[in-house]
Structure formats: structure tokens, C-alpha cells
Amino acid sequence: MDFVHLVLRYLHLLGFAAVFGGWLVSWLSGRFNFNTAMLYGIAVQLATGIVLYGIVAAAGDANHAKLGVKFLLALLLAVMIAIPVWKKRDKVAAGHFWATGGLIAVTAGVAVFWQ
Numbered sequence: 044m045d046f047v048h049l050v051l052r053y054l055h056l057l058g059f060a061a062v063f064g065g066w067l068v069s070w071l072s073g074r075f076n077f078n079t080a081m082l083y084g085i086a087v088q089l090a091t092g093i094v095l096y097g098i099v100a101a102a103g104d105a106n107h108a109k110l111g112v113k114f115l116l117a118l119l120l121a122v123m124i125a126i127p128v129w130k131k132r133d134k135v136a137a138g139h140f141w142a143t144g145g146l147i148a149v150t151a152g153v154a155v156f157w158q
């Protein structure tokens with residue numbers, strides 16, 4: 044695996060930390076709002092994920108169904124996170140809040156368990 048691939052994978056994991064960490068802080072602090080850590084995190088996931096997809100596809104290793112599902116989940120998450128952040132909502136609806144955390148966890152689960 045070449046160095047660029049490793050750097051992108053590393054950034055992909057940092058993006059995951061930002062989006063899920065931002066959500067956890069919001070939950071555990073009782074604020075139930077969405078923050079810029081989550082917004083930058085999901086943007087990093089999409090950007091690094093798409094380039095990683097290109098790299099693994101070029102090597103002939105891509106699971107297209109899995110990566111297509113991940114891409115759709117990440118796009119949905121981007122919309123769910125960006126709108127409340129851009130509108131500076133103090134709080135998101137409970138269903139929206141838990142669905143976002145659940146979808147982040149499901150997307151990471153798809154990455155790890157769907158081999």
C-alpha cells in the first residue's frame with residue numbers, strides 16, 4: 044500500500060473521529076445541537092472516501108455495492124448535519140438527533156463488517 048493511500052486512510056479515520064466525536068459531545072453535554080466538528084468531519088469523510096474509492100477501484104479491490112451504500116449514507120448525513128449547522132439551530136429535533144448518531148454508527152459498521 045503506498046504512502047498516499049495510507050495518508051488518506053488516516054485522514055478518513057480522523058474525519059470519522061470528528062463527526063462521531065462532535066455528535067457524542069453534543070449528546071453528553073446535553074446540548075443536542077450540531078456543531079462544526081461534525082460538519083467538517085462529514086466533509087472530510089466524503090472527500091477522502093471518494094478518493095479512497097478511486098484508489099481501491101484502480102487496484103481492482105473495490106466492493107462497489109458496499110461503497111455505493113456508504114456513499115449514499117454519507118450524502119444523507121451531510122444534508123442532515125449541514126442544514127442545522129448553517130441555520131445555526133440551537134437544538135435539533137430528538138428524532139433527527141438520534142437518527143444522525145445511529146446513521147454514523149451504521150456507516151462505520153458497513154465499513155468494518157461488510158467485507
Ligand code: HEM
Nearest residue numbers: 052059088089092093095096110113114117150151154155
Ligand atoms: C460517515 C461516513 C463514513 C464513515 C463513518 C466511514 C468509516 C470508515 C472506516 C471506519 C473505515 C476503515 C475500515 C477498515 O479499515 O476496516 C473506512 C474505510 C473506507 N471508506 Fe469510509 N466512511 C465513511 C464515508 C465514506 C465514503 C463516502 C466513501 C466513498 C464512497 C468511503 C470509502 C471508504 C473506502 C474506499 C475505505 C477503505 C480504505 C482502504 O482500504 O484503505 N467512506 N471508512
